[in-house]
Amino acid sequence: MGALRYAFPRALRLLKTDEFSSVFSLRVSSSQGPFQVLARPNGLAHARLGLVVGKRTDKRAVVRNYLKRSAREAFRLHAAEFGGFDFVVRVRERYGRAAAMQNREILLALMKRAARRCAPS
Template sequence: MNDAPCYRFPRGMRLLKTDDFSSVFSLRCSRGDAWFQVLSAPNGLPHARLGVVVGKKVDRRAVGRNAIKRLVRETFRTHPEGLVGLDIVVRARRPIAPGERAQARAALLVLLNRSGKCRT
């Protein structure tokens, strides 16, 4: 009846525990560019899970850090293809100016697609 895609980001699709993040950091396949570093590891689940790391060194203001997190989550939710069965941690490397959001989103999509190929 409703053929619209589901863009929710439920709790089961998030990396929440320190152990989950640690396993991705230790068993990782890493890709990076000027804005982001994307680390991935297989999780054995029928869906992908996402964790986002934005430190205070990237942007001192919480508003900027939260904007980066929203951009990453939105990109992950709207482009889930090719990421099934992966735990993904996205680490921000630098602040994103409002005029650079489209470029940063495109760069993140490229990194996510490349990390989908890391399944060893």
């Protein structure tokens, strides 16, 4: 039995400005609750994620980092379902630990919706 891997490797992340810009320029988005999800096909076998949490969301870096961690974890656990897409998740308002599970479900539903909308017909 192999060890469980909890890593979020660089291959699953959007890192460069051009990668973010290409997702923003396609403009396929879905919004609900605290999230806006933008998506575009990436031509790869795996999905990639980029996160945007601005200071308007919360002044404290601790809170912004928590929001990024929770979104990243939801994506990491379900990344296999989204193969071939780049996602940029914008967190527009903060939420606490009490609403985290509900917001993760909202995030996954938004990602599925955005992927459906930009998938080639």
